[in-house]
Amino acid sequence: MVHEGTATVKRGWFGSLANPTRFSALAARTIPWLGGLSAILLAVAAYMAFFVAPPDYQQGDTVRIMFLHVPAAWLSMFAYTLIAGAALGTLVWRHPLADVAARAAAPIGASFTFLALVTGSLWGKPMWGAWWVWDARLTSVLILFLIYLGLIAMWRAIEEPARAARLVAILALVGFVNVPIIKFSVDWWNTLHQPASVFRMGGPTIDSSILIPLLVSAAGFTVLFVTLLLGAMRNEIMRRRIRSLQIRQAGATSSARAS
Amino acid sequence: MNHLGFIVAAYACGVIVVSGLVLWVAIEHRRLRKRLAEAERMGGRGN
Numbered sequence: 589m590v591h592e593g594t595a596t597v598k599r600g601w602f603g604s605l606a607n608p609t610r611f612s613a614l615a616a617r618t619i620p621w622l623g624g625l626s627a628i629l630l631a632v633a634a635y636m637a638f639f640v641a642p643p644d645y646q647q648g649d650t651v652r653i654m655f656l657h658v659p660a661a662w663l664s665m666f667a668y669t670l671i672a673g674a675a676l677g678t679l680v681w682r683h684p685l686a687d688v689a690a691r692a693a694a695p696i697g698a699s700f701t702f703l704a705l706v707t708g709s710l711w712g713k714p715m716w717g718a719w720w721v722w723d724a725r726l727t728s729v730l731i732l733f734l735i736y737l738g739l740i741a742m743w744r745a746i747e748e749p750a751r752a753a754r755l756v757a758i759l760a761l762v763g764f765v766n767v768p769i770i771k772f773s774v775d776w777w778n779t780l781h782q783p784a785s786v787f788r789m790g791g792p793t794i795d796s797s798i799l800i801p802l803l804v805s806a807a808g809f810t811v812l813f814v815t816l817l818l819g820a821m822r823n824e825i826m827r828r829r830i831r832s833l834q835i836r837q838a839g840a841t842s843s844a845r846a847s
Numbered sequence: 848m849n850h851l852g853f854i855v856a857a858y859a860c861g862v863i864v865v866s867g868l869v870l871w872v873a874i875e876h877r878r879l880r881k882r883l884a885e886a887e888r889m890g891g892r893g894n
Contacts, residue, residue, distance in 0.1 A: 649848045653857045703864045710857040714850040819872035826879040833886040
């Protein structure tokens with residue numbers, strides 16, 4: 589028999605998080621700090637976006653939409669990459685929190701994808717003269733949004749959680765093919781959407797007066813995403829605990845009736 | 848400020864989405880905590 593303390597040491601800090609109760613306790617401790625940090629970063633980012641960053645020489649003040657659009661677009665892909673990683677965790681390692689993480693990340697990822705699409709459209713109308721164009725970048729992001737909705741619908745449609753986890757994990761991995769398509773669509777096809785200007789070979793092409801507020805905003809949104817993810821994972825763990833208690837209770841009631 | 852309406856609409860949308868997510872997590876947490884306490888009180892824990 590392995591003493592729990594010894595097992596924890598052997599599995600390490602990350603392994604110990606596989607215990608949902610321990611994870612929930614850690615989430616409860618970190619959520620207020622991360623929430624506070626994201627609020628500070630987002631407040632600084634908003635100040636920089638409106639009072640520090642100059643109007644762009646071509647876009648004018650419309651460039652201020654980018655401080656919202658770009659982090660939302662990054663997070664839409666980051667959340668899906670996390671879901672794909674969690675799908676591997678479900679299928680290969682059967683990690684107890686993998687499906688919890690994926691299920692919690694999906695609505696948050698879908699929301700940021702929606703925000704990226706709407707803010708992109710609100711930028712596109714004054715800059716391109718169109719709310720929407722069927723360009724490879726825009727279309728692939730729309731497909732990402734539909735994949736998110738598909739994953740959420742599938743989780744809801746399948747009653748048995750373990751079966752739902754496996755099927756959704758397979759769909760999530762298949763859908764991951766869309767993420768590199770989104771990233772490289774601007775290089776592979778002749779798109780109206782501009783090519784990468786921050787993460788690219790040869791460094792960013794944006795002036796630091798706009799790049800720094802953009803990075804602060806991205807940091808704020810990323811910390812916010814992690815905070816929301818931890819909160820949603822803690823909720824999902826509680827939801828599963830309630831379900832198992834109810835099943836156990838129903839079983840106990842029916843066996844008591846039978847005897 | 849040029850195109851002010853588009854900028855305001857984009858940030859309003861951002862505020863709605865972010866506060867929606869924060870409220871969703873917080874309200875769901877409160878609701879589930881109540882339901883869990885109820886399920887434990889109904890005797891689920893001891894079985």
